[in-house]
Amino acid sequence: MRSQPIIALDVPMLADAKALVQRLGPDADFYKVGLELFTAEGPRVVEWLRGEGKRVFLDLKLYDIPNTVRGAARSAATMGASLLTVHGYGGAAMVDAAVEGAGAETGILVVTVLTSFDAPSLGIALGREAPEMGGEVLRLAQLADRAGAHGIVCSGHEVRAVRGSYPRLKPLVPGIRLSGGATHDQARVATPESAAADGAAYLVLGRAVTAAPSPVDVLREIRMTLAAG
């Protein structure tokens, strides 16, 4: 199965998002709206993208009591988001509520371990010995599978194992970097080719594309490699 690229609109304002979307034109049809842009502009960003015929991944990484998350997932579905993230660390009842609230048209993606963590920093955040990263991601993937979620978010390092153990789940892989590219604040990165070969259903393309001198050229190059793979 081919990986679908999703462009991360990590920009402050709707005007910046519009400029990037217009720059990429028909080469990009799936966009991620995350915390920065959604906090500034709210649902009108999603409405504008939908009006342009684009699909929207609403990356809000929800983490709250089940009733609140159920309601937020319902709101995301009403807005027309195709995908919505919730944290696996919110637990089974919260993920179940998200899936229920999202309904049939909006896929819930369960965030396992953020790609900015390596094992030691995750151990410190959890207040216990550094967990084995692969095992921790699989534990959260199992929770996603049991809840009937659409997929999970993990790094390119774990995607093959997730595909092997939970073939129904669609993995979304952020932390995508071209070989030799700057990693910024990401600890677990992968190239588009390797993440796709290991079974990513979706690739989040952030700074590797959006901070390039010509985003459209980089995106076309990535699309070509994915099509050849």
Ligand SMILES: O=C(O)c1cc(=O)[nH]c(=O)n1[C@@H]1O[C@H](COP(=O)(O)O)[C@@H](O)[C@H]1O
């Ligand atoms: O859910 C996400 O999309 C996500 C999960 C994760 O574990 N790590 C991660 O980087 N992301 C998002 O993916 C994008 C990565 O951006 P770059 O680091 O610029 O490629 C950002 O918008 C993050 O919010």
